[in-house]
């Protein structure tokens with residue numbers, strides 16, 4: 001069956017799916033929180049920019065940014081077709097990310113953005129230490 005959507009419509013649909021959070025990356029981060037006894041987080045609280053998690057007591061908002069959609073310098077590869085479109089699309093996502101971070105900071109939140117690639121098991125120790133620093137907890141000795 002042919003795709004009934006134009007590339008622009010398709011991308012819009014995909015971005016709307018994304019705006020509700022990426023389940024796999026959220027679950028991966030929850031696993032890290034649980035494995036390392038990081039408590040006090042809540043999901044999907046109604047804050048500007050819809051952080052993936054917040055730690056209310058620490059006034060910390062956490063976002064997990066997908067490497068493709070948020071333009072990770074190491075892993076975002078533009079699709080072959082329609083490059084200008086994709087470049088613009090991802091550029092807008094990055095602008096939006098900056099606006100969201102800035103707005104939350106003005107509202108008194110600290111903002112931690114975690115790349116999807118930082119969720120790899122081999123990077124877990126450094127991720128946990130970033131979380132500890134952001135939460136003002138002592139460095140974790142592994």
Ligand SMILES: [Zn+2]
Pocket residue numbers: 067072073074075076115116117
């Ligand atoms: Zn990446």
